[in-house]
Amino acid sequence: MELKRLIVWIALAIYILWVLFPIYWAINSSLKYVWEVNAIPPLWWPPKPTLKNYIWALFSERAGKSLLNSLIVSTGSTAIAVFLGALAGYYFSRYRMHEGIFWWLLTTRMFPPIIFAIPIFLMFKYMGILDTHLALIIAYVAVNIPLAVWLMRGYFDEVPVEVEEAARLDGLTPFKVIWKITMPIIAPGVAATIALTWIFAWNEFLLAYVLTRNVAFTYPVVLPTEVVSSQVFYNRMTALSIVALLPSIIILLVFRKHIVRMYVLR
């Protein structure tokens, strides 16, 4: 009995170490000079840790700007997607009409993104908006609306209709009811929807790579381009990666329960 417990603990510990190791190695590398990154034998900690990679990641023309672009595009597209998604989610929750459209919106997530990345590229090229923040925001809103609608509808479903009716009789107009009663009740859900939608935009690569080049590039686009050149600046890349990881980690910590909800209740 005790042996079994010990084995499981050791196995679990090994697994957890396996999960943590790459993160540790990334942090480790991000504090090194370029020649220390792949030194043999491996350097488990830089002899003289330096922050210059982080300075590059945050302030350079390329990396710093990419983080800024990512911020603009993620925040902008999330604001629009959640707003429109909340409206649609409210509709599908209260008026059981046009359910077909709701399911249809969900099926768009089934297809590999490449299937619309190609025509969107051609479309935006024709419209002349390639390599702009606008292009990415438009694309991200389109991709994220189905998720936002689905999540918000679930949260709206939790507010009984009679509570909204009571608010009407108390003197509120329909819009005020949603704003002053319904939304505050599901505030945590709205926050979770915003957070999750934002993360998806923040982490997105394919559309960003296809639709941007030198002006509106987001940080995922910078990472592989540092690889292709003959000098591979892993120290910089890991620094940028760690910086980009921070929002994800924070959101994970704050919204654990809602993440489960999203995946479990498909």
Add this chain to the structure above:
Amino acid sequence: MKVKVEGLTKFFGKRKALDNVSFEAADRAFTIILGPPGAGKTTTLKILAGLIKQDSGKIFFDGEEVTDIPPERRNVRMVFQSFALYPHMTVYENIAFPLKVAGMAEEEIRHRVKEVAEFLKIEGLLNRLPHNLSGGEMQRVAIARALARESELYLLDEPLVNLDYKLREDMRAELKRMQRELNKTIIYATPDPLEPLAIGDYLIVLNGGKVMQTGRTIDVYQNPENLFVGKYFSVPPMNLIEGTLRRKGERVIFESGEFTLDLTEIKDRMTYIPADVVIGIRPHEIKFSMEKIEGGIRVKTILSEVIGSDTIVHLKLGENLVKVFVPRIYRLFGGEEAWIKIDPKSVYVFDKRNEKSILRRLSRNG
């Protein structure tokens, strides 16, 4: 405020929830809408409140048509069956909310909420959140919120249905007291026939979206116009026996298998004599005894249900199962011999074809 409803019809998809519903609710009276689940009670109340739009029909408050006035301006207060308290607000905030929306001053609000809370005996709960309240407490908070802001019409949708039996009895009396003190028009929906009998002035019986009968509660009780009202508005439900009605010279006889009943005494109240009828007798209007009754009918018992200090005796009358309500305790196992006597004056007769009563109204007082 007088409420008048004309020809309300409402469809939910293909289902006709209300079919040409018309009625009046007298000013400052306690009017009850009685009906089984699905009859359309909640739909009617919500249409009166403006929360649901009817497909056709008109609503008048004191003679003025209000059909196009949205709920937030109709000045109607409602207590919902599910209570519908704001889950993220305290009891105080729930009750104060309509007052805040109306623009009342902070001081005034505090005074009013305290007043209403004392009236409903919930002063101690003001800082609690709804999920920390019991069913009875939630219901009183819901009523408090409805009463907080003055209005001319109060709608209550099955407010007692979520309460346990004892609490329900207490609250019933409370509601009657409240109505008297408030002196406003109240329309109250319930599936429980006990409630109109206990506290309603006027009654509207609804079934399947149709109005079955309206009138003063006592009137409806004494003069059910159709089979449904007869059976439903009776506690325990009315005994219904199918059979034939026949003239035999000067007499009118009801027959059902071996069971016959001489109904000559009420012949004058019959508007016509259909061949196939259903007669209705209320369980406590049958005289019962284990000893021979003069002029009575011999029956065989089936079993007895003892409830408190009363008994409902099941017995066979011809081919029919009949229940008798007796105000004492009998423990019977079936097969015993007993006697009943039925007073023709307490018998209701319905034409089997259209289920309508063939008797003229009795305009008795009291």
Add this chain to the structure above:
Amino acid sequence: MKKISKSSLFFLPAFLWVFLFILFPMIWSLYISFFKYNPAIYGPKMTFNWGLNYYYILTDKRFWESMLHQLYYTGVGVAVEVTLGVLVALAIYNYIRSEWLKMVCLIIVTLPIMAAPIIVGTIWRLLFNPGSGVLSALSVMLGFGAIDWFDRAHAMNSLIIADIWEWTGIIALIIYAARIAIPARIYELAKTDGIPDRIVFRRITLPLLAEPIGMATLIRMMDSYKFFDLLFIMTRGGPGTATELPTFYTFILAFEQSDFGKAAALSWILGLIAMFIMQYIWGYFRKLRRFEVRL
């Protein structure tokens, strides 16, 4: 009629946006797939092609190889992820007493999910760096000799390892949540009935977890189809085309060979396969759902 159009304002913007920028492009892509359209070589001219693109794809060895790679990657990857995820979830649930420690473990386990796949790829590319990467060094130290993680023999598996690292956590999370949802009463009853642990696991826990496990497997399988970022930054489909997956091949066709017609055709073939499989498995699940556990 008036009422419908007023409330339609609620869902119309969302619907229109998705229609304009997802649905319409998809349909246009279908249209393009029937044309020879290769701007780099033939200029902006589009010539009607009678479905030749589809023929080219379906007779393309490279395509079928990529499908094979996909099957291998999905099969092995999902199988390992699900197994590992279930084991980890149950290990945390059953073998860790302290609530706080459980929370910490869960957070660590789900960390990789939240990372951008491109970041995961970057980090693992560093780890796997042939020659002087830390994993290569480790394998030498442990006596396995110098492994080139990105050569023909190892590249696919290296990708799978990175993928497993990234996604096992979501399976663990789903199973953990499902395990919590099982009422404790069942286990109390089993205990009073004196049923040994192993049988409890096999006859009670596993069947009750069957549906979440199934869902999680399905979700991962559908997601594995879209796999792109890791491929792009770790191997670029290489060496040669040894690790190329269908979606990556589509990308190559469109943005390296500029053959948009063929790329559109391929993306539609993939999309239809996805839809088809989804319908089939979904229907299968619907049938299974008849047996719900109510307590």
